[in-house]
Amino acid sequence: MIKMKSFLMAFIVLLSAILSGCSLPGLAGAGKNSIAVGTMGTSESQIMGNVVRLMIEHYTDAKVEMVNNLGSSIVQHQAMMNGDVDITATRYTGTDLAGALGMEPVKDPKEALEIVQREFEKQFDQTWFDSYGFANSYAFTVKKEMAEKENLETVSDLEPLVDDLKLGVDNAWLKRKGDGYEGFVKEYGFEFGKTFPMQIGLVYQAAADGKMDVVLAYTTDGRIKAFDLKVLEDDKHFFPPYDTSLVARNDLLEKHPELRGILQKLSGKISTEKMQELNYEADGKMKEPAIVAEEFLKENNYFEEE
Amino acid sequence: MDTIMDILNYYSNNGAYVWEQFYRHFLMSAYGVLFAAIVAIPLGILIARYRKLSGWVISLANIIQTIPALAMLAVLMLVMGLGTNTVVFSLFLYSLLPIIKNTYTGILNVEQALLESGKAMGMTKFQVLTMVELPLAMSVIMAGLRTALVITIGVATIGTFIGAGGLGDIILRGTNATDGTAIILAGAIPTALMAVIADIAMGWIEKKLSPNKTSKQAIQQQTTAA
Numbered sequence: 436m437i438k439m440k441s442f443l444m445a446f447i448v449l450l451s452a453i454l455s456g457c458s459l460p461g462l463a464g465a466g467k468n469s470i471a472v473g474t475m476g477t478s479e480s481q482i483m484g485n486v487v488r489l490m491i492e493h494y495t496d497a498k499v500e501m502v503n504n505l506g507s508s509i510v511q512h513q514a515m516m517n518g519d520v521d522i523t524a525t526r527y528t529g530t531d532l533a534g535a536l537g538m539e540p541v542k543d544p545k546e547a548l549e550i551v552q553r554e555f556e557k558q559f560d561q562t563w564f565d566s567y568g569f570a571n572s573y574a575f576t577v578k579k580e581m582a583e584k585e586n587l588e589t590v591s592d593l594e595p596l597v598d599d600l601k602l603g604v605d606n607a608w609l610k611r612k613g614d615g616y617e618g619f620v621k622e623y624g625f626e627f628g629k630t631f632p633m634q635i636g637l638v639y640q641a642a643a644d645g646k647m648d649v650v651l652a653y654t655t656d657g658r659i660k661a662f663d664l665k666v667l668e669d670d671k672h673f674f675p676p677y678d679t680s681l682v683a684r685n686d687l688l689e690k691h692p693e694l695r696g697i698l699q700k701l702s703g704k705i706s707t708e709k710m711q712e713l714n715y716e717a718d719g720k721m722k723e724p725a726i727v728a729e730e731f732l733k734e735n736n737y738f739e740e741e
Numbered sequence: 742m743d744t745i746m747d748i749l750n751y752y753s754n755n756g757a758y759v760w761e762q763f764y765r766h767f768l769m770s771a772y773g774v775l776f777a778a779i780v781a782i783p784l785g786i787l788i789a790r791y792r793k794l795s796g797w798v799i800s801l802a803n804i805i806q807t808i809p810a811l812a813m814l815a816v817l818m819l820v821m822g823l824g825t826n827t828v829v830f831s832l833f834l835y836s837l838l839p840i841i842k843n844t845y846t847g848i849l850n851v852e853q854a855l856l857e858s859g860k861a862m863g864m865t866k867f868q869v870l871t872m873v874e875l876p877l878a879m880s881v882i883m884a885g886l887r888t889a890l891v892i893t894i895g896v897a898t899i900g901t902f903i904g905a906g907g908l909g910d911i912i913l914r915g916t917n918a919t920d921g922t923a924i925i926l927a928g929a930i931p932t933a934l935m936a937v938i939a940d941i942a943m944g945w946i947e948k949k950l951s952p953n954k955t956s957k958q959a960i961q962q963q964t965t966a967a
Contacts, residue, residue, distance in 0.1 A: 478918065
């Protein structure tokens with residue numbers, strides 16, 4: 436009976452350790468002493484999450500824990516508000532303007548960034564960092580050969596050809612209000628000859644094979660680079676900006692004041708083309724995001740020269 | 742064939758990462774079973790003593806077992822937040838039933854005659870428990886731990902949905918990638934392998950602890966000594 440009591444005591448101690456948020460040996464949980472970085476399920480998000488983790492580990496002794504596969508931007512936001520994660524690695528201005536802040540879309544990228552930076556500070560006590568330098572938005576994309584032949588640079592350049600063009604787009608986009616097809620026709624003043632709704636993952640291959648002339652792609656997808664496609668500039672700024680930044684809780688930045696400077700090193704360092712490349716490393720060459728991130732940072736010497 | 746090459750290619754690129762997730766996955770499962778053992782073995786002994794309680798305790802553990810893993814994780818996440826601790830706790834809950842049941846059965850199956858001879862030798866109740874009942878029931882209890890460990894290795898895969906990492910992370914990433922067949926397999930194969938190895942290893946321990954074997958050895962030792 437004595438043995439049972441001591442068993443029970445040991446259990447209660449362990450259980451309270453778990454519930455109070457301490458981490459078990461060998462399993463650094465998202466405990467009080469470690470920094471938790473949240474990411475979504477996409478390769479892009481996980482690569483950037485690991486970049487953030489490796490930067491913090493490189494410059495400080497803090498323990499960093501990854502919380503992967505958060506379902507959406509809203510889930511990321513809630514995890515930040517609950518304190519389950521301290522940093523979210525990829526937040527997009529357009530998404531969070533509409534999602535977390537519930538505001539109208541803003542077309543100017545700079546203004547959008549200013550608004551989210553100001554509002555996140557004020558409403559949520561969180562710091563929205565300057566953009567990494569890439570934006571993951573919708574973009575009209577064509578085969579490079581065609582762009583060269585027809586001299587295409589911007590979406591407006593498509594207008595003279597448009598009646599003969601086949602457009603492949605995401606299922607949802609055709610019927611979407613605001614920045615959907617209807618809005619597009621109003622803004623640019625022309626319609627495509629034929630539109631084909633398809634799954635977003637298939638549009639890249641369709642464009643590369645010439646089955647579609649123009650497709651609506653995600654700008655940072657690695658297949659744009661791999662399949663030699665060209666992104667046309669959205670010259671009328673029809674799509675809201677989706678500049679990508681990391682967001683951190685202010686209490687974390689107060690506890691570790693050095694983090695602000697370390698994380699700011701990443702601002703403006705990754706262009707959309709670079710992100711396409713990194714995404715392709717993960718999706719096309721089947722490297723894990725953690726490995727891609729490490730190689731990227733080693734290549735750039737962890738941005739130490741600054 | 743291509744897929745096999747892709748998988749090998751994946752391992753050569755990401756070996757360290759896979760090993761890290763493998764280790765993490767195993768630790769989560771092992772902690773879940775360990776904590777469950779700490780609670781469930783004494784509880785099993787208790788309900789073997791007070792058999793009126795057994796119906797209640799076992800049906801409660803049964804109910805826990807029937808909750809789908811994803812639902813369990815989601816509900817626990819609301820209370821405990823994201824991360825490994827939530828997963829370990831849900832694995833703990835899933836491990837309770839097999840361990841409680843096996844401990845209960847193991848203790849009840851000890852022959853009455855042996856208990857009485859223990860008592861006749863002047864053993865206290867505690868001595869009967871530790872020197873007669875537990876050693877004889879040990880292999881059955883180990884079988885419970887074995888079942889529990891295999892279950893938890895499977896369930897831990899779902900932990901990826903609440904950000905706990907483990908091999909489930911690799912599988913889920915495969916479902917998101919352009920052509921993820923190889924990545925999915927690269928995560929699923931080690932998971933299955935871990936379960937099989939755990940089963941074999943625990944089976945071996947179970948056999949080692951089996952009272953029949955030890956008594957045979959004891960007899961052999963006696964005969965050789967004589």
